[in-house]
């Protein structure tokens with residue numbers, strides 16, 4: 001999760017560099033991040049222009065994200 005949007009890794013290698021928006025394929029959203037998997041909160045490159053609103057998540061007591 002980054003700035004209310006969720007991203008997933010597109011690298012199959014052990015170290016994940018490039019992350020794309022969860023709606024990259026279905027929503028054709030072009031937003032992406034470049035960050036190391038150890039420090040996803042500190043992207044080295046950010047392109048966070050989304051073509052959609054951020055998904056609404058509910059955070060449980062356990063700290064899990066549930067898509068509403």
Ligand SMILES: [Zn+2]
Pocket residue numbers: 005021022023024029030031049050051052
């Ligand atoms: Zn997006």
